[in-house]
Amino acid sequence: MRKFSLVEFSVEHPKLVVILSVIITLIFMTQFPKMKTDTNPKNMLPATSDVRVWNDEVDRTFGLYEDMIVVGIKNEKGIVNADTLGKIKKITDEIMRIKGVASRDVNSFPTITNVTAGEGILHVAPLMTDVPKNEGELKAFRKDLYDNPLFLNRIISKDGKTTAIYVPLEKGANGKEIADRIREILKKEKGDEKYYVAGDPVARDTFGAEMFKLMAIFAPIAGMVMLFVRYLMFKDLFLSVTLMMDAMMSIIWSMGLLIALGFPIHIMSSMAPVFLMAIATDSIHIFNEFYFRYKEKRDKKTAIIETMRAVGRPVRYTALATAAGFGVLLFMSIIPVKVFGGLVAFGTVMLRVLSFSFIPAMFMFVKESNLDKASQGEDMATGRASRFLRSLAGLGVYKSKATVITGIVLFVMAVIGISKIVVNNNMVEWFKKNSEVRVADREINSALGGTSLGYIVAISKEDDFIKNPGTMRYIEGLQRHIEKLPVVGKTFSVADYVKRINRVLHDDDPKFDTVPETKEAVGQYLFLFSMSAKPSDLDNVVDPAFKKANIWVQLKTWDAGAMKEVIKAAGEYKKANPLPIDLKPAGIAYFNLIWNHEVLWDMVKGFILALIAVFVILVFNFRSFKWALVSYVPLVFTILLIYGVIGFSGKRFDMPISVLSCLSLGMAVDFAIHFVSRFRQRLAESQQSPPQPPLTKGGIEGGVNSKLPTPNSSLITDSLLWTAARPGKGIMRNAVLFASAFSVMMFAPLTPYITVGAFIVSMMMLSALMTIIYLPALIILLRGWLFKGGLR
Amino acid sequence: MTKYLLLVFMLILPLNVSAITADEVMKKSQAAFLYQGKDFKARVMMKLISKGGAERVRELTMLRKNYGEPGGDQKFFMYFFQPADVKDMTFMVYKYPERDDDRWLFVPAINMVRRIAAQDKRSSFVGSDFTYEDISGRDIQDDTHSIVKEEKLGGKDCYVVKSTPKAGDVDYSYKISWIDKTNFLPLKEEYFDRKGELYKVFSADEVKTVKGFPTVTKRTMKNLQSGHRTEVTYIKSDYNIGIEDSLFSERFLRQPPKKWIE
Known part of the structure; x- marks a missing residue:
């Protein structure tokens, strides 16, 4: 019967209850300026989770980046012309100046390492140091571009119409902000070329940012819609506003508490206001019954007390059920989910407290004549x-x-x-079919190897094991096996470099497009390669001790299932080809x-x-x-x-x-x-x-x-x-x-x-x-x- | 009027007398750092250390001979001991300050000497954080130099020189060097990338006098962005040992004479 006394107290002292509620609301509001936000959906898994720790380790071992943006450039007339190539160089240069971009490892025509031989001289240098100026230079460039199998489907499409700039991001950089900067750069360019900005960080960070924006828009709209519908139902603005205030108060209390406790507002908790607003609609049962009772009794106070007596129990239990439904989330292992569950459960309980105090108190302020009019329909x-x-x-x-x-x-x-x-x-499909993010992803995926990136890390037990010709061939075989999957657009590994150098050293004879016979030859080729290539070229595919190798797998879809297929294929290959090597998946596709x-x-x-x-x-x-x-x-x-x-x-x-x-x-x-x-x-x-x-x-x-x-x-x-x-x-x-x-x-x-x-x-x-x-x-x-x- | 001019002149005069131009500092520094002696030999230990602490080792003997004045042509001959599988690999560079170097490499596994194109002097030297230019020197004319200030570094008086590349195709936008006033060796260099952020730091960690020549025997180049660094130590070094011109040839590249490489 304690609850009933709360109702009676509220009816007896309506002003006090309303003032108290407002004061509490103001106290919670003082917390709002301390609000921190976390728009990164990745943080659903804490940084200490196994997959993030393992991915960090792989990133460290191979000097890789967690996130990569892919910029697609398409020209229906073909990429290889002085004008387009000039733009590619200019755009690459400008992208490399963006803060948060790991400039040293941006891969594009002007920066990607190429290995070629000509007139007895071995060249290990960026593919396009200068923009080709005349037909002869263009022809030579075209040959360089198409002769190196490492480039096909990576930086040039088969039809020669699409190229890509791979933009790795420094740790902690915001993918959406950088993507926006890149879009600004691209906007300045005129001509036939079409530009696409894709990649996981774009989708993820855009989604995070959009989600916040949408919540800021939708919560008030939803509130207004409810206010309007409620008005249609009860024909009384005062009561509609009361219900709205009830919801607003519980939102402010629970969000205020969350902020006061020092939690950042994560994308999950940003949904809480809309949910609370919806849960608040439960107090409609009070209104509903009140109008019926008032029509029967014609006395506000009695009607309120009787209403609460009639609906009190179900309202309490529905609140309890709702709070329990959200409360169980506290037992989950994902922290933002826990926070969200606790937040909404708390808000729900607060809503109910308000239902038994604030709402009855507010009833006392309604003019009887208004009630008469409104309850006619009941x-x-x-x-x-x-x-x-x-x-x-x-x-x-x-x-x-x-x-x-x-x-x-x-x-x-x-x-x-x-x-x-x-x-x-x-995640890309979280965007609408014709959204910029999805169009970009689709275009690049149809022309090139793919915007999603996974790794298969081959781990041996001894140093220099990777240099064995047998291991090299094993890796090569694994790549061919994985490439059979339709979701895989491109793979590359240290074996590709070794084969490339073998061929180039032998005057570009296709017969030598193979792994050489001895471990020494492999070691010396790689050393030769490292003499002029960027340090990251080799670091990205083998660890310093040559104990581990990293196979890059570009995927044509962001489906979580795609990486699963790759893992399965790698498992099959391992079973069919016994070698003391362990194969472990990594990368953003694996994280997803x-x-x-x-x-x-x-x-x-x-x-x-x-x-x-x-x-x-x-x-x-x-x-x-x-x-x-x-x-x-x-x-x-x-x-x-x-x-x-x-x-x-x-x-x-x-x-x-x-x-x-x-x-x-x-x-x-x-x-x-x-x-x-x-x-x-x-x-x-x-x-x-x-x-x-x-x-x-x-x-x-x-x-x-x-x-x-x-x-x-x-x-x-x-x-x-x-x-x-x-x-x-x-x-x-x-x-x-x-x-x-x-x-x-x-x-x-x-x-x-x-x-x-x-x-x-x-x-x-x-x-x-x-x-x-x-x-x-x-x-x-x-x-x-x-x-x-x-x-x- | 003449009075004022005289005054101005007098004010400038004392500075002019003792002042050394930035270009002169850099020229002297280059001579002291990279052109000391007629020729030079060192057993070099190079450690390439990744952010996570993993090491790749390069051990080699480096022979250098000067042709002409400091800042002029040089020839280098390198023989590798480590990593184990590159043992017997040799590398030869003819360095010309005003045009691309000539480089040759001997690959013992396939018994082949290959010329290697050297379009980019700013590319990594054997996978380290040092570029070819860091090893063999950058043409003084390629940058504009200015003395920013003079200050002590590690107890030594230094000129602090800012060098800005004249061409735009370099990986850094400018470099700040601390040049020891007494021996003109660079004690520290800071490279700023094109976004204006500090990204590479060179430091001379140990200076010893070898045959009367102050020599940097330990140095580090650290890439602050990738976290990768390279430590170079001269285990043994010697000057003016009389290296013959004939050493720098394809024949010896294939069969390096023991007396020079040991």
């Missing part, structure tokens, strides 16, 4: 919405068998759909694979935990396993249906979906809690008090008594229909409000937002429908089992 018998809801519930009540059978059919179809779900993730895998399965784990937690709460709420089970059905069913549709539509089960599934649980169960609680309350009240006059409007009642002759059954039927019409209206209002807020997201330029929007809209609508149609059907069919021991 008539169960005549209200259009209520009538519609009653008829929906009637469908479940009177055609319960058909409803359940339809449900079972849908269930089977959903299971078939689910079995078709493909788990995959591709692990990152997706970890986040995805962590979410699946969270999802299962949330399912259990929600069920436990249901059992506690109803103090009955049976009722918990029944009210669990709409939730499970909704989720199965959505997954079934995902499976049939061919949309992949990716990270955003896995995150969502986990988040949505605690929210989707709310409706069932409201419905069942209120239904049981109603039933208990009806049994104690003389039955209310039967509802005669709506045209369904005529059939009620004839079909269900037992008084108990008729009582159940009546109560079900009443529940659908009255709290059911609250449920529908809640669902519509929720859906309208999230539908805004469907207009976002990033696909995960569209997914979030569509997912939540359909989930809310489905679970509301399930609750109103399916629950009555189940209750009717299972009434013998459910009511066996009486109501309690």
